[in-house]
Amino acid sequence: MTPVQTTVSRTVLALIGMFAFAFALVPLYDVFCQVTGLNGKVDNTAKAILSEEVDASRYINVQFVTRSGSGLPWRLDVENRQVQVHPGQATEVDFTFSNLGGKTITGRAIPSVSPSEASPYLRKVQCFCFEEQRLEAGERVTMPLVFQLTRDLPANVHTVTLVYTLYPVADEQSQRQAARTPVSGGEA
Secondary structure, eight states: OOHHHHHHHHHHHHHHHHHHHHHHHHHHHHHHHHHHOGGGOOOOSOOOOOOOOOOTTOOEEEEEEEEEOTTOOEEEEESOSEEEEOTTOEEEEEEEEEEOSSSOEEEEEEEEEESGGGGGGEEEEEOGGGSOEEEOTTOEEEEEEEEEEOTTSOTTOOEEEEEEEEEEEOOHHHHHHHHHSOOOOSOO
């Protein structure tokens, strides 16, 4: 092999390696954040309430922030923007979804927790964020969030903020229709 061929071969291998690494970063980052609670990523599976004694010696302020991502004409309201809970106490808060658009839309609420160190101590028993929600045009639905902050929440955490951002989800019918629609290479 000539020096030029060797250089080209090594460069191509390096490019393939960089592409593979960049492609794998997103799922690796998501797994890392879910395991460590870093960046407010939370586990989206239901947990059982721990039957532990309530720590009545301290209160934690739990704040709720809701917002809609672009492309979703929904509004998400919460019954109380802030509640005070004792660690170990199970708490229920109601959220109301409203479809302000003129058609049926499927959406999903993506949660995050701040500070991120509180994430491992948050146990969601029931949450609308576990699955997609489908609302008819003008429909309004109230759904509960049942959660618990465990007693071993670090003592330096006094406020926990739960943020729910709504995003549109392509429904199966739209996906099937898009798959059947031929893509033309003609004019735009």
